[in-house]
Each structure stands twice: as C-alpha cells, then as structure tokens.
Amino acid sequence: MRFEFLGILKQIAGSPLQVVQEEPLRLHDLLGPLSTRLGEFVPYGCETTEAQLLSNLSFIRDGKMLRMEDRIDKDDTILVILPATGG
C-alpha cells in the first residue's frame, strides 16, 4: 500500500510512503507510520480520533474519501491531502 502526499504535504512528508503488508489493514492501523511523516497533522498519533484526523487530513482512494475503519489492500494507492483550502 502506498500513500502519496499531494500539494504542500509533499513538502512536509516528502516522497510517497510505502507500507509493505500482505494482509489488508484499517486506515486506523496506519496512523503510526503516517504520524512519523506528517507530525502534528496526525494530532495524537495512534490515539487520534476519526474527527481529529479527518479535520486535519483527507485520504482519498479512487476518488472516494476514506474513513478510519476502511480497509486498505496491499496494492492500493491513497492520496493524502490537506482537507480545506480555497477561499
């Protein structure tokens, strides 16, 4: 599974995060590795709640938003963006 950081998150997190994992995982299970790249954008690391996480970051797979309990398969690519910008 691959997390691709877009826009200004790319400047913070750098190159895509590749997680080698055969079995599917929940987005919630990936907060640890994500927080090492994104720091305070994952506010309380593994303890963060869905509302806290999704108000800071958006995770998009095939054009659809992901939730904390959504399963991520080994070949999935997830886009990670800042949720609210614009005027």
Add this chain to the structure above:
Amino acid sequence: MFGYHNKILRVDLTTRKVSVQELDDGLIKKYLGGAGLCARILYDETGPDIDPLGVENVLVAFTGPFTDTRVPSTSRHHIMACSPLTGVLGESSVGGSWGVHFKRTGHDGLVITGKSVSPVYIWIHDDGVEIRDAELVWGKDSVDSAEWLKSETHPKATVATIGPAGERLVRFASISHVGEKIRSAGRTGMGAVMGSKNLKAIVAFGTKTLAQADPDALWADLKQVIPHITKVTKAFGKFGTSGGVDNYERIGNFPIKNWSGSRWEGAQKISGAAMHDTVLSGRTACLKCPIACGRQIKITAGKWGPLDGEGPEYETVGTMGGECLVDDLEAICKANDLCNRYGLDTMSTGATIAFAMELYERGILSKEDTDGLELTWGNGEVLVELVERIALRKGIGRLMGEGSLKMAQKIGKNAIEYTITVKGLEPSAHDPRRFWSQALSYATAARGACHNASWGHAYELALSMEEIGIPQPFESYQAEGLAEFVATMQDYQSVNDALIICRFVQVGKAVTATNLVNWINMITGQGMDLAEFMKIGERIFTLKRLYNTRLGISRKDDTLPPRFMTLNRKDPELTNQLPPIGRLLGDYYEYRNWSEEGYPLFTKLSELGLEK
C-alpha cells in the same frame, strides 16, 4: 443590548440627510447582525420593481456582535444590495479593518439610499458624519483614492472605495477596503451600486469602546481556542488560500478551461507552494486574525515588474489561472493587482475572460470583435490587457463588463451554451461535479454560484460538527441525505455571516457551533441555545429566498449550467460524477418545506416568524 452600539446610521444621498435609528432588540434577537440585518432591511426597503443601478436600490452594510471584540477573525462586515450583475440579492462579506473602525464610530450598521447629483464620499467619525465632495478623487484608482482620502480625513482611517470600474458601472465592480492592506467586497457588483449613487467612498475611523456582558469569561474561553486556531491553520498561513491548488486539481475540484477540462499540469506552477517559492514577500492578516492567509508579493523585474502588492487568493488563481489556462503566475499577480486598483471582482473577471476565450476558440467571437486581440487559451498578456479594458469599458471590455450571462445574451448565436453561471453569477473555483453539496448549494444559494453559502466541500472532504447533526464528513457522490446536509450547512453559514466570523476558523474544528453560542451569550448577555442559533440561520436563509422569489426567482432558476450536468470529465478518477440536480432539488424543497416551485410555504414562514 451588549455587544452592539444599538444604532443604525442612515445616509440619504438625494437629500444629503443623515440620521441615526435605534437598533431594536427584537430585530437583534431575530437576525443578530451582518447578513441577517442586511437582508431584513433590504427586504423591507426595496420592492419588486427595482433597477439595481437605479436610485431606488439600497446599499446596506452591517457589522455583527463579534466585531471589535476579542473573538479572532471577526474584523469583518457584510454588504448587501440588489445586484447589478444578477438582478437578485447581491452580497459580499469582507475582511480587513473597515468593520472595526466603522463600529468604533458608535454604529452597528449603515443604510445608504438615494443618489447624489455629483460625486461624494462619506466620512464617518466619533463626532459625526459628513457628506463631502469627491470630484477631486473621482477617476482615481482605489490605492490612490485611499491615500488622498486618508490625507483629507484621518491617517489611520479605513477607506471603502470604488475604482474606475465602479464609476463606469461594470456589473461586477468591487469595493476595495484599504486600510494597512486591501481587502475587497468582490462578489455581485456592490461597487457598481456605489458608482450608480455617485458615491466614491466611505471612510471610517472611530475610538468608541464596546460594552460586553462578560468579557472576562469570553477571554478565558478564547485563550483555550486561539492557540488551536493558530495550530490547525498553519498551512493557510504559510501557503495562503491557494495552498490547495494542486490538491484540488488532482481530485477534480479545480476549474480548468472554462470548466471543460479534466486535468491540467499548469496548476503546479500557480499554486500556493509555487508562490511561496517565487514571488512571495510576506504574509498579511485581517485585523486581529491569527491565521494571516493574505499574501504580499513582490516582482522586481520582467514583463510584469516592478510590482509590490497583495497576492492572488485561491479563487483568483482558479478563475484567472485554471479557467483561462494561464500558468504564468506573475501575469496572474499583475491581473490581480489591477483588479484591486480598478475595483473589479477577480472571480467574475477571470471567469468572463475564460468564457470569452472559449467563444473565440469556437469562432463566435472574432478578432474584429476583440479589437484585434487574440483571445487564446493560456495567453497571460491578453488576461492582463482584458482586465484593463473591462475596468475602463474600452472596446470589447464594454461588452465583457456586463458579465458573462448578459454578454452571451447580447452576442446571441449559441454563446449562451458556453456561459457558466447560476442566476448570472460566475461560480467559485470549486467544481460541483466533485462536491455535490456545492452543486445543490450553487443552485439554491441566494446570490448564485457561491461556495461560501454552504462551504459544503470542506464538510464533504474533512470536517464534521456533531452538535448540528453532522457527526462525520458527508459521503461524496451520495444523493441520500444530501438535501438535509446542504440545508443544515447553509443555515449554519448564515449565522456565521450574521455574527460575522471568517469561515477559516472552522478548519480543523477549531471553532464549533457550541463555541459560537457560548460567545454570543458572553458578549450579549442573551441566553441563546443551539436550537435558537440554528433557527436564526434558517430564518436568514429563508428571508433571502423570499427577497429573490419576490423578484421572480423559482425552481426554473435553481439549476446549474448544462456543462455541470452533462459533461463528464475524461480522467479515470473523475468519471460519472454528474450531480442529479433534479432529484436533489426535490429532496431539498421537501426538507426546507418549500413548494415544488421553490416558494417557502406559509407554515415554514410562520414557524420562522416571517409570515408578515
């Protein structure tokens, strides 16, 4: 009531009479301030046979109970009138410092009626109000105008002024608010309303203090919240509102080629990150705002230099960049600066130019029509040139200054097919095919295609607010429940525009409805609860609808441009996203208790206290 000076200032430009009206507590409780009180007064004091550029139009400006308190991101005010661009309700919320300076003169709102026989400006200060001759400043751009007016009044005053575009009645002329920085009331042509009244500027500076019910409790609460706002909006501060250009391009929210494109690599060249790395010279903030999303840019040389001024916002980059395929960031900066100086809405300007480019490509406009200019996609020089021609109503600019809908109607042929407006207003830079909440909100918002009416994209993408019934972000591309979601968000944002507080404090759930209710009570001494708070929002939204239905608006007008309903974009990630607007509207009217034709029913009006 605490939190207000309880006074409305009235200026009749025909008779040159100035008066002060007491602001009734009953009105405050029903409408709070800002957009709410603007809508009530506009509804009561204008009728169905209104020419937006006629003497009968009324220009209303209001602050809110949060203005000039310690609540952050509230140095705003709201402006409303019948719109010369759309012919229906026009409004604009603007930051900066004018609202605070105006409120410190001891007034909450300003109502301007009539028309002066010659150019004037209004000078509002602690000791009174003066209507002064503006012949010497008429014709000047907003920056020069503000400098002259400050020298004539007070060096620390904030000047709300029109530029040459407003004087020439360009239908999307803005009002530039020039204090230390420039903030514009851009949308729906409020600058043209001032121009039609021969009103060049409104200058305000005051020192009066505001009585609040419990400022200590307010500050104790704010001390917990402000650091959180600063933290979660850090990216806004660093990269500005256009920090999300490339994100939005990737997920299908960014406008491309007059909304006909799917993907565009030029977006990366004009994003907030690109600005940060090239022309950015500093950050700017509205008064007492910890976010500081404003950009200061500096171009020292080259085709568009020297230039030292405000940088473009996301919506400007979207309309002038993405819609016109202009990936020259410095050209966009120049066009943006000209809009600030001439007093033009950057969004309608960019969108109207994109529309003209498409007409040129399709042969509906030729070189003969465009004074010899080649209106080709991506042409930054033409973008800048057209801004000037629109503002000064020169050549093709005479036609373009009407806005894209009226322009299409005048051109005839099949130009209307390529017009992208709702009720005559060109959309914000958020694609309603990506966020269906914006599709439904564009269709039903009072002023037309306005993303701020619901701010639904942010709540589809990320945000939630359990206490108003949105426990998690709304599922994208889902029709079920969308009507209730959009109506709730419209009501919520209506109260925000009455208070008045910037949308950006909602980022990261920094400020919630519960915070707002608590702060209202601490400032005003009322005992408002959340239900009443949301009911005020619904009342304001419904009143705006009543204003529009009186002008003939109904279901036939609550729709989207054909392109949004029929054109699927080609990228694999962006297909089959066309919003089912017919079904959504039906659900929406039912939820709102409006008739099938979109008229609020008597039972709803009665429930909201709007039956009379």
